[in-house]
Every structure is written in structure tokens, then in C-alpha cells.
Amino acid sequence: MIVRARLIVTMNGPPIENGAVAIEGNRVVDVGLFNEVRARNSGEVVDLGEQALLPGLINAHCHLDYTCLRGKIPPPKSFADWIRAINAEKAKLSRQDYLASINEGFAEAKSFGTTTIANLTAFPELVTKIHEPIRTWWFAELIDVREPNRARDIVDLSVESVKSKETWGLAPHASFTASTDLYRRCEEVARAKTILLTTHLAESREEMSMFREASGPLYEFMKGIGRPMDDCGHETPLALFVGRRALSARWIVAHLNELAESDSDLLARSTEKFHVVHSPRSHGYFAHSRFPFERLRALGYNICLGTDSLASNDDLSLFAEMRAFQRSEPAVSPSKIFEMVTVNPARALRQENALGKIRSGFCADFVSIPCARSTNVFEDIIAFDRPPNWTMLDGKIR
Numbered sequence: 001m002i003v004r005a006r007l008i009v010t011m012n013g014p015p016i017e018n019g020a021v022a023i024e025g026n027r028v029v030d031v032g033l034f035n036e037v038r039a040r041n042s043g044e045v046v047d048l049g050e051q052a053l054l055p056g057l058i059n060a061h062c063h064l065d066y067t068c069l070r071g072k073i074p075p076p077k078s079f080a081d082w083i084r085a086i087n088a089e090k091a092k093l094s095r096q097d098y099l100a101s102i103n104e105g106f107a108e109a110k111s112f113g114t115t116t117i118a119n120l121t122a123f124p125e126l127v128t129k130i131h132e133p134i135r136t137w138w139f140a141e142l143i144d145v146r147e148p149n150r151a152r153d154i155v156d157l158s159v160e161s162v163k164s165k166e167t168w169g170l171a172p173h174a175s176f177t178a179s180t181d182l183y184r185r186c187e188e189v190a191r192a193k194t195i196l197l198t199t200h201l202a203e204s205r206e207e208m209s210m211f212r213e214a215s216g217p218l219y220e221f222m223k224g225i226g227r228p229m230d231d232c233g234h235e236t237p238l239a240l241f242v243g244r245r246a247l248s249a250r251w252i253v254a255h256l257n258e259l260a261e262s263d264s265d266l267l268a269r270s271t272e273k274f275h276v277v278h279s280p281r282s283h284g285y286f287a288h289s290r291f292p293f294e295r296l297r298a299l300g301y302n303i304c305l306g307t308d309s310l311a312s313n314d315d316l317s318l319f320a321e322m323r324a325f326q327r328s329e330p331a332v333s334p335s336k337i338f339e340m341v342t343v344n345p346a347r348a349l350r351q352e353n354a355l356g357k358i359r360s361g362f363c364a365d366f367v368s369i370p371c372a373r374s375t376n377v378f379e380d381i382i383a384f385d386r387p388p389n390w391t392m393l394d395g396k397i398r
């Protein structure tokens with residue numbers, strides 16, 4: 001099949017005017033000017049007309065479990081209050097509710113042009129019941145704060161469930177809810193099975209004061225539920241995380257809003273850099289400290305965007321996420337912002353040779369949006385605020 005569009009945004013060089021992509025099976029076999037691609041390849045021509053063809057979007061951090069919590073929790077006064085509120089909402093939900101929630105989330109993400117998602121689930125035992133409609137990295141989200149003696153079992157049991165999926169990983173939830181043993185076991189499994197790891201780190205001011213000062217609402221809350229607090233009162237969340245492991249590019253770290261001055265050295269010194277996911281609208285909902293984008297970028301960190309869950313966001317549109325990011329970082333060029341939902345998350349998922357670009361040999365995952373005759377297609381992409389007109393996933397029109 002040959003797909004023609006007014007503009008092909010390859011993310012592998014400048015956009016191609018009056019371009020085309022040839023597809024065989026689920027792979028791209030040729031990209032270039034329409035006349036040349038047509039001369040070199042046979043097959044049916046699908047002409048998208050006045051459209052821009054883009055690589056499918058990649059959501060680097062999401063919890064589809066909580067799609068059904070959209071609008072249920074008003075912005076909280078404190079992060080600890082939010083944890084209380086989401087726990088109260090979760091107590092009302094059954095397994096069936098979670099299954100429905102995950103399926104609804106997939107449908108919504110897909111309708112917004114997302115073709116790949118890194119999804120954390122607190123219910124790895126449910127994954128066999130789900131036929132994901134887009135490429136999914138399933139991360140089993142793990143918490144052992146109420147039963148730290150079971151860290152190893154918790155990890156191993158979740159692996160038994162989640163490994164039924166082709167692409168999976170592990171997500172120790174955060175340093176305040178997952179023990180050092182749990183993190184350690186996840187790292188052992190990751191080395192043995194060459195899987196990816198993700199976690200939440202340095203998200204809130206309260207997490208910073210819990211670990212650095214042994215005080216604040218999160219400290220009191222965690223102490224109140226019986227968490228051993230001997231790791232508090234010494235270091236920043238990042239120092240604690242980095243100090244306990246050989247860092248590797250296996251880690252995808254969500255948030256990183258709270259960095260002390262002393263953390264810059266740690267970030268600069270680490271030779272193997274983890275990947276970072278920023279969720280601009282969830283960040284705004286919590287009114288977190290400013291995301292240190294420029295500092296992390298200057299140190300060479302790969303920064304991606306994610307929606308996080310609908311317990312702290314309005315919808316699963318990465319276009320809306322790019323707009324929110326642009327509002328807080330207007331100096332960043334629109335093409336660099338688009339990289340944060342294509343090329344950068346592809347790299348974080350170790351798919352830099354398969355996803356995030358329109359290029360020969362890559363997966364045939366595309367979305368198309370109307371193309372106004374503006375001078376900068378990347379401005380049009382970020383301004384686009386409807387579901388895309390047309391999607392191709394794995395070589396099939398959806």
C-alpha cells in the first residue's frame with residue numbers, strides 16, 4: 001500500500017511536501033516524494049489529500065486503571081490528602097470496574113492518536129483479560145508499604161501475570177510506598193529478563209520534606225500507616241534513589257519536579273542516564289514546583305511527555321499535553337515538543353529503531369491531521385484539538 005499526504009512529518013529530517021509512504025505488511029519500506037515512491041513501489045494508493053501524516057503518538061506514562069476517576073477528585077490541598085482521596089475512591093471499585101476503566105482508557109487514548117502507551121497497572125492479574133488495541137508496555141505497579149516482608153513474593157507473583165504480555169516491565173510505585181527490597185528484586189528481574197523499569201520520583205514538595213527533613217503531611221501520613229521512617233531526615237528523594245543502585249537507561253522516571261541544588265551534581269555525574277517523563281496537566285492539577293526542564297535537558301536527559309491518570313487529568317490527549325507544556329515552556333520549539341511524544345519516548349522504550357519516526361524499516365504506525373497552509377506544521381500539530389481523522393496501526397487502517 002502507498003499512503004500519500006500533502007505533508008509527511010517523518011521526524012527523520014524535514015517534512016516532505018507531496019510525500020508518500022510505502023507499506024508492506026506492518027512495516028514502512030519506502031518514504032519520499034509521492035512520484036518517486038510510486039515509481040519504486042506497487043500497490044493501492046490511499047490519498048489522504050490535504051493532511052499531514054505523523055508518526056503515531058507515544059504516551060510515556062499512564063495509569064488506565066483510573067480512567068473512571070475522571071473529575072472525581074478536586075485538586076487537593078496536600079499530596080497526602082490526594083492519596084487519601086484516591087484510596088477512598090479505589091475502595092468503591094470492583095475488578096469489573098477496573099477492567100471497564102482500562103478498556104475505556106485504551107479506546108480514548110487511541111481516539112486521540114496514541115498508538116503506543118506505557119501503562120502502569122496495579123492489577124497485573126487482570127492483564128490476560130484485556131486485548132489492548134494499541135502497542136502497550138504493561139508495567140506492574142508494586143507497593144509493599146503495608147507488608148514489606150513480602151517484597152520478593154509481591155514482585156514474583158506480579159511477574160507471573162504480566163509476563164503473558166509481549167512487552168512488559170515493573171514499576172515499584174515510589175520510594176515512599178515501595179521498600180528497598182522491592183526495588184532490589186525488581187532490578188534483579190530486570191537484569192535477568194532484560195525488561196524496563198519505571199517509578200515515580202521527587203514528585204511533590206511533601207516527598208522532598210519527608211525524605212530530607214522527616215516532616216510534613218506525607219511524612220506524617222506514611223508514619224501513621226506504619227511505614228518504617230528510618231530513611232527519612234537525611235537525603236533528597238533523588239539522592240536516596242541514586243545512592244541505592246547502579247543507575248541505568250533501563251529506568252523511566254516519572255515526575256522529578258523536586259530537585260535540590262545538590263541533586264545537580266548527582267544528575268551530572270551519572271554516566272548511564274535514566275529517562276524522564278513529565279505530565280504537564282497532572283503537574284498543573286497538583287500545583288507542583290516548576291518542572292526543571294532546562295536543567296535536565298542541559299544535562300542530556302531524554303525527556304518525554306505522558307498524561308498520567310485521569311484521577312489528576314481531564315483526558316488522554318497528548319496533543320493537549322503538548323499545549324500545556326508549551327504554555328509553561330514557550331521558548332521550546334514546537335518540533336522539539338513533538339519529539340517528546342514520538343522520538344524521545346521511543347528511545348525510552350528502547351524502540352528507537354522501530355517507533356517514533358516515519359522511516360524505512362519502522363513500524364507502520366501513523367496518524368493524520370488536517371494540514372493548514374501555515375509555515376510551521378509543528379505549530380499546527382500542537383494546536384490540533386480534535387481526534388485525528390485517520391490512524392494506521394501496525395500497517396492496518398483503524
Ligand SMILES: [Zn+2]
Binds near residue numbers: 061062254308309
Ligand atoms: Zn503516575
